[in-house]
Amino acid sequence: MSNIDFNFRELEIFSRVVELESFSKASQAVFLAQASVSERIRTLEQKIGTRLLDRMGRKVVPTSAGELLYKHAIILLDMKETAALEMESFLGLEQGEISMGASTVPGEYILPEVISQFSRKHKKVSVNLAIADSNEIKTRVLAGEFELGIVGSKSRDAKLIYQELWKDELVVAIPQKHPWSKRKSISIEDLGKEPFIMREKGSGTLEILESYLNDLPGDGIHTLNVSARFGSSTAVKEGVRSGLGLSIISSRAIKTEVRAGLLKSLKIKGISMSRNFYLIRNRLRIASPSCKAMLDFLLTSKA
Known part of the structure; x- marks a missing residue:
């Protein structure tokens, strides 16, 4: 067995560079950044153990070793394409x-x-x-x-x-039978007195919430009395429904529960929390x- 090895993707990238005589044009043809194309060619040259391409002014041309590899590459790539098309036709597969x-x-x-x-x-x-x-x-x-x-x-x-x-609005989610269920809005001070379910670190909702609350006078995000941190909106909703605490969540996430009478949404006085x-x-x-x-x-x- 030969000690030289390479894969079809490397051959495809190499062939496009040879045919187009340019790394930048080849990068567009294979849907990769130019830096990635250059790295793939370097890897291929290291695997084979010799230089495959030379720069001649603005053009990229194959070396003698590159010409030999290209001769075999076009045959192998054509065989691969033919096999793939015949298999797709046989299996009735949709492409993309x-x-x-x-x-x-x-x-x-x-x-x-x-x-x-x-x-x-x-x-x-x-x-x-x-x-x-x-x-x-x-x-x-x-x-x-x-x-x-x-x-x-x-x-x-x-x-x-x-x-x-798309636009999104953040609202306070409370159980339908909560004492605040007749209200339309609450103060941030009132919210800080209730157990609060927070999203996990890394959440976009948490980042937006922090940016709004930290702009207010007082302790910002630390105003909230955090009882739990959950990793998804679904878990947050279930926590609110079970009475674990209140939360600030996307209005889109609780639309179904609000319509079903399971949860209610409130706004915080003086704050319009929206995001993109x-x-x-x-x-x-x-x-x-x-x-x-x-x-x-x-x-x-x-x-």
Whole structure:
């Protein structure tokens, strides 16, 4: 067996660089950042043990070893494409897949309907949606695990592109039989006297709540009498219903419970707590066609 090894993705990237005579043009063709293409070529050269490409002015040309590899690469890639197309035809598979992540409120209460609408228009594209807190979604978009993310707060990372999607309002959630059930609003001082269920660290809801309360006179977020911290809006709602405490939560998350008479929403006097949900993507990653279709759909959708 040969000690030299490589994979189809490396051959594809290498072939596009040879054919287009440019790292930047090849990066667009394979939907990767130019830096990633350069890194893949360096890895391939290390595996083979020799230089495969040379820069000649503005052009990139293969070395003698590169020409030999390219001759075999185009044959192997053509065989792979033929096999894939024949298998797809045999199995009747639809093409295209998008991996995306969302924080809990958009992931649980907005995106299921939006993705359903998208799928009716793009029947050959499947969507893989993961739900986690906003910080984890940002981290996984930056790591390349997700092509797109939807979060409830911004960070200062210059590698992320943020595009505004939908508005959201935060309200105080209380049980329907709570003594405040006849009220429409309460003071922050009153809220501080009640047990309070907080979202976990990394939550976009928590970040927005902290920013609002810390702008008020007094102890800010420490005004609240925290009885528990939960990792999802669903858990928070169940905690409120069971009498564990009150909470501040997205109005979208409790819409069904309010209509059913299980919970009631109140506002805090003198504060209008609203936020945006943002579509995020990695600035260094070129969007695939399927990703571009989802991106355009999300930016024009109403939710």
